[in-house]
Amino acid sequence: MxxxxxxxxxxxxxxxxxxxxxxxxxxxxxxxxxxxxxxxxxxxxxxxxxFFNAHTHLGDTVAMDIPARGSLAGLVKPPNGLKHRILAATPRADLVRGMRASITTMMATGTAGFADFREGGADGVAALRDAAAGLDCFPVILGRDGGETVGDGAGISSVHDVKNAEEIVRTARAAGKLVAFHAGEKNPDDIDEALAFEPDLLVHCTHATDAQMRRIVDMGIPVAVCPRSNWVLGVTRSPAHPPIARIIELGGTLYLGTDNVMFVQPDMLQEMAFTATVYRASPEEILRAAIAGARLAGVSxxxxxxxxxxxxxxxxxxxxxxxxxxxxxxxxxxxxxxxxxxxxxxxx
Missing domain, CATH: 2.30.40.10 (Urease, subunit C, domain 1)
Incomplete structure (x- = not known):
């Protein structure tokens, strides 16, 4: 209401x-x-x-719970991962309808805003805007494939997946936009290269080393963790990954997100409950992480x-x-x- x-x-x-x-x-x-x-x-x-969902891929709604096996790269790596092939084959109207359905699901579970990595270039950004139109929510749209400057910034996959990361970052910065990277989801190898670009947000950092976490905290870069997605995709089997306790201990900025709707329902209530059960962080820290991502939209x-x-x-x-x-x-x-x-x- x-x-x-x-x-x-x-x-x-x-x-x-x-x-x-x-x-x-x-x-x-x-x-x-x-x-x-x-x-x-x-x-x-x-x-x-x-709540603010600090990392989503809402376009993946159209691939929800599709039988999927294989490596992380085979499922989600651009440009030819399973999700990208499904997105390319989905009519725009169905894509918009699916994203709108996931937005209303988020709203029903207490989420007022979200930060989405949006595939499909400028038209992909426009499709998400159409999906959110008239709804009482506020999206932060981090575009890809040429949509970086028509949205709110750049949502870049692993620096190893994108050949022109330097150009993307330079163009986004020149337009006064945000820069966000996936980093450290399956191993720590791409984190240092992402940090070289001084991003506004890192997503995952599932396997960040202690030295990397110290550097991230020293640079004041928030980390959006997605615990349920990490477990579903098999990139962690330990409450030490992502290093939620260490981020908090070091005084870092922790955000909470739900990641791909393809695999995980975009429900921050479920995400908080899972995080509390598996990672044993205090309720105050988890609740803060589920709220503070609103800073990406310029509010507290x-x-x-x-x-x-x-x-x-x-x-x-x-x-x-x-x-x-x-x-x-x-x-x-x-x-x-x-x-x-x-x-x-x-x-x-």
């Missing part, structure tokens, strides 16, 4: 980057949070920042005065959530779409 840009709502909220739990009244005016005031009594609702994503923001209103009386002793842990481990009542989005 879309809420008006002017409203007042009370509840138990998770405030700021620290996700501090407090009973408050939040006033939204003109799509901006103008005040957050403590109150002694609330409606019993939970007010939580909406958190509940703060003066911010354009988006948040979820959760009714814990639906089901057993009202018995929670830790809202953050419950959101990360137990939340599902049936408890998400409203979604305020103000970033269009």
């Amino acid at each position: 879309r809420q008006p840009e002017d409203c007042v709502i009370t509840g138990r909220a998770l405030l700021g980057e620290e996700l501090l739990e407090e009973d408050v009244s939040i006033t939204v005016s003109g799509g901006i949070i103008t005040s957050i005031e403590p109150v002694s009594r609330t409606s019993g609702l939970w007010i939580v920042p909406a 994503g958190y509940l703060e005065e003066g911010q354009k923001t988006h948040f979820l209103v959760i009714d814990p009386s639906k089901g057993n959530l009202s018995f929670s002793r830790d809202i953050r842990a419950t959101i990360v481990k137990r939340l599902d779409s049936s408890s998400i009542g409203q979604n305020i989005l103000t970033l269009q």
